[in-house]
Amino acid sequence: MGSKVQIGLAVGRGTGAELASAFEQVIGKLGDIYAVRPVISRSPRIYGSYFSLLPELDAGRIKEATAEDARHYEEFCRGQASRGVTAIFRTAINAQSLYIVRERLHSVKVDALDTDLVSLLLVRDQAQGFYTGFNTHHDGVVTRTFQFSRHTTEKVVSFALERARLHWGDRPIDRVIMAYKFHLLDGALSGWVSELSRRYDIEIELCQPDTANRDLIAGGLSGRVLVIGGNEWADIMHVVLLDWLGLGRQESRFSENVYLHPDLAGLAEFQTVHGSADNLEGKDLVNPTAAIRAAAAIMQRHAACDGAERLVEHGLERLTERGLVTADMGGRQSTTSVVNALCEALESRRGWSGTR
Numbered sequence: 001m002g003s004k005v006q007i008g009l010a011v012g013r014g015t016g017a018e019l020a021s022a023f024e025q026v027i028g029k030l031g032d033i034y035a036v037r038p039v040i041s042r043s044p045r046i047y048g049s050y051f052s053l054l055p056e057l058d059a060g061r062i063k064e065a066t067a068e069d070a071r072h073y074e075e076f077c078r079g080q081a082s083r084g085v086t087a088i089f090r091t092a093i094n095a096q097s098l099y100i101v102r103e104r105l106h107s108v109k110v111d112a113l114d115t116d117l118v119s120l121l122l123v124r125d126q127a128q129g130f131y132t133g134f135n136t137h138h139d140g141v142v143t144r145t146f147q148f149s150r151h152t153t154e155k156v157v158s159f160a161l162e163r164a165r166l167h168w169g170d171r172p173i174d175r176v177i178m179a180y181k182f183h184l185l186d187g188a189l190s191g192w193v194s195e196l197s198r199r200y201d202i203e204i205e206l207c208q209p210d211t212a213n214r215d216l217i218a219g220g221l222s223g224r225v226l227v228i229g230g231n232e233w234a235d236i237m238h239v240v241l242l243d244w245l246g247l248g249r250q251e252s253r254f255s256e257n258v259y260l261h262p263d264l265a266g267l268a269e270f271q272t273v274h275g276s277a278d279n280l281e282g283k284d285l286v287n288p289t290a291a292i293r294a295a296a297a298i299m300q301r302h303a304a305c306d307g308a309e310r311l312v313e314h315g316l317e318r319l320t321e322r323g324l325v326t327a328d329m330g331g332r333q334s335t336t337s338v339v340n341a342l343c344e345a346l347e348s349r350r351g352w353s354g355t356r
Contacts, residue, residue: 004037005303008080008088010073011043013052014276015286016091022288022339023089026295026312029343034305041085043076045069047093049276059137069093070100077105081264087302088269089294092276095131103132106260107269108156111238111253112167115245118221121167122241123160124234125180126257128152131231148185150192155260156228157196157204164226174223176204179212179237180230209233221245238273250274251287251328254294268302270294284334287326289316292342315345 007027011020020042027038047069053062073093080088101107109124126132133146157178164173182189190206197204207215212233229237239250247253250273257269272290280286296312299305324341325331333341 002035002037003304004039005299006039006041006083006085007298007302008076008085009040009042010047010076010088010090010093012047012091012093012276013049014092014278014281016046016049016093016276018282018284018286018335019091019272019288019291020089022335023291023295025339025343026292027299029346030296030299030305030308030312031303033311033346033349034299034303034308036299036303036305038299038303041080041083043073045072045076047073047097049092049278050094050096051276051278053094063135063137066094066096067100069097073097074101074104077101077259077267077269078263081259081267086266086268087298088267089291089298090269090271091291092272092274099126099131100134102126102257103128104261105264106152106155107257108159108260109234110163110256110258113241113245113247115247118223118225118245119168120221120225120227120241120245121160121164122234122238123156123163123226123228124238125152125156125228125230127156127260129180129231131235148189150188153189153192154196157193157200159258159260160226160228161200161202164224168224171224173202173226176202176226176228177212178204178206178228179209179233180206181209181232182206183208209237213237250290252289252293254290254297256297270298284336285326286335287328288335288339289325289329292316292339311346311349312342315342315349318345 009020011017024040031038048065053065057065107126109126111122113120113122128148130146133144136143178193180189193204193206242248253273254270255273259267274290277286292312296309300308319325319338319341323331324333324338326333326338
């Protein structure tokens with residue numbers, strides 16, 4: 001086998017183990033096809049999901065467990081980046097732990113939502129706002145403290161514009177929309193955005209979330225649109241945009257998180273968009289499609305396996321045509337049988353139109 005690629009892997013509770021297995025199997029199959037040897041570096045810790053922490057812990061101990069998971073995962077990410085790893089696949093873990101890491105390492109989430117009428121690049125600011133910060137508990141009251149900063153806002157906007165250039169090349173951006181609850185910030189965010197608009201010589205429409213939604217409903221979407229969303233808006237709107245644009249459901253999609261902290265050199269973390277699905281743990285019923293697509297994306301974008309994503313999409317289409325899908329997609333197949341069938345389809349790919 002030819003070159004090798006190092007890939008990080010972090011596994012949470014719930015259906016994490018089953019999805020990690022699916023990911024590794026598909027990564028291995030693509031490695032065989034492209035003569036690339038994937039070397040998986042797995043975090044030694046199994047991270048808690050929200051529901052795995054609830055039964056036995058009180059609020060104080062949940063807070064401690066959350067902080068410990070966050071500390072360990074941050075160290076794992078830093079360690080991977082220091083060894084030259086450029087991509088990690090992570091299954092779902094407790095959001096509170098994740099956002100501690102995302103705040104510290106300045107994370108953004110990226111998803112390209114492309115149709116015949118619109119190419120929408122959604123960049124979700126995960127590094128600041130209500131989802132970040134910390135809690136204090138006193139006498140039956142939880143107080144959450146968080147912040148917005150000029151420095152972080154500049155990082156997010158700069159990254160979003162650069163990613164737009166990579167996505168669309170020399171073609172101009174038709175609209176840049178920022179959807180944040182900026183009315184609560186004493187005009188500070190408005191001032192920062194105006195300054196950035198002048199610096200980059202591009203009009204940035206700063207909108208309240210409800211205004212952004214109303215404008216999108218009234219005017220629709222067309223052309224090349226860059227949307228930078230605060231977590232409080234983008235988390236909810238992601239699934240709405242997927243449905244509105246006819247791009248499927250969360251269960252079958254992955255997303256990419258990029259760490260902007262200078263110590264991590266743009267480390268990319270790929271994750272399934274769906275949650276930990278604790279109710280399906282150990283039943284071999286979780287939909288592996290998102291993990292399969294994440295495997296293909298990592299191999300294409302980080303291991304120079306040109307066409308891997310297209311190849312896997314062809315395979316998934318054939319499985320769908322044959323009804324080889326899990327129950328949530330109208331089939332009767334187990335997680336394992338879907339992954340096995342996909343790998344068999346990839347193995348017999350010869351003759352597929354437009355593939356490697």
